[in-house]
Amino acid sequence: MKEHGKLFNTAMVQAFLEGRKNQTRRVVDAHNSLVDGNGISKKRWEAAGFDLANATIDNGPSPAGNPGPYLKATCAEGTTHRIYSRVQPGDRIYVKEAHAFVPEPAYRRSTGIIQTINPDHDYEACVYRENFDRARSFPWRPSMFMPRWAARLVFDVVSVRLEKLKDMSDEDAQAEGFEGDENGDAFLHFWNLWDSVNGKGSWDANPPVWIYDLQPVGINNETVPSHG
Structure with a gap:
């Protein structure tokens, strides 16, 4: 089992504390991905020029028998590579806040x-x-400076999925911690937050994303601060 610290903003920490969030999405990049089973630096990732917009998603297994999902992408040199998630089922994610x-x-x-x-x-x-x-x-x-010992929110990774960002459903948006308004549109709230965190136009770019389904570890109502 490996542990991975992930940054979360105030709204998402609150969603975790209230038990509304059990899913998170991360853009496929050098930080959270393996290329052909190996880690890669941000500099090498950028130099490779992977064509993620036209990459195909494969749920696996690979021809070598490695479990999926993975992204099959060509790089600037024209060679094809398999991109896997660093985070795997059975790992743990701790919240950095x-x-x-x-x-x-x-x-x-x-x-x-x-x-x-x-x-x-x-x-x-x-x-x-x-x-x-x-x-x-x-x-x-x-958040980025939080050491592991200080994390109060820890989750088991139940499953790892891969899809294009816009393929998410309103139910997914609710699992991300968003409550629907009178129109039931949690999806729109997620969209707005995504653009605010990742930059204007990042939603329209529709990048491939890793989806981590989470189960809380040792979290109960007694750990939630009282407002009384």
Whole structure:
């Protein structure tokens, strides 16, 4: 089993905490993919010039017997390659979110404040920006700097799928954590967020995406901060 830290914004952290999110999509790129079974740097990925727009999706297995799904794509040199997900069923994903480090006793008796203790330094604890309903404002650390020990949200990867972004359904959008409005259109809300996170026009580009179906590990209602 491998563990993979993934960045999530405030809205998606809240969706996890409320139990509304059990799926996430990531653009196929060097960070989350293997090429012909091997890792690849961002520089080499960009130099390869994979034609992802015209790549074909194969659910596997490959001719060599490797399980799918994988993306069959040609590169700028004209050779064809199989692109697999780094994340596999049975792996775990932990959520990297905005956070701060505080002395462990600081919120020990505070109702509704979740803190995770550093196992290597038991006087240090991590608190989380999302749902931190106190007046004090910390110099919150960006999600990307969260160490593994501080993660409060951890998920087993149940399955890994591959499809074009626009092939998602409204049910998928709900599994991504979006609630429908009076028109039941969770799909539109996901679309808007995707463009805001990945850049204007990124939805229309319709890239291939890895889809991770998730099952929470050790998460229950008692871990959700109280607003009472």
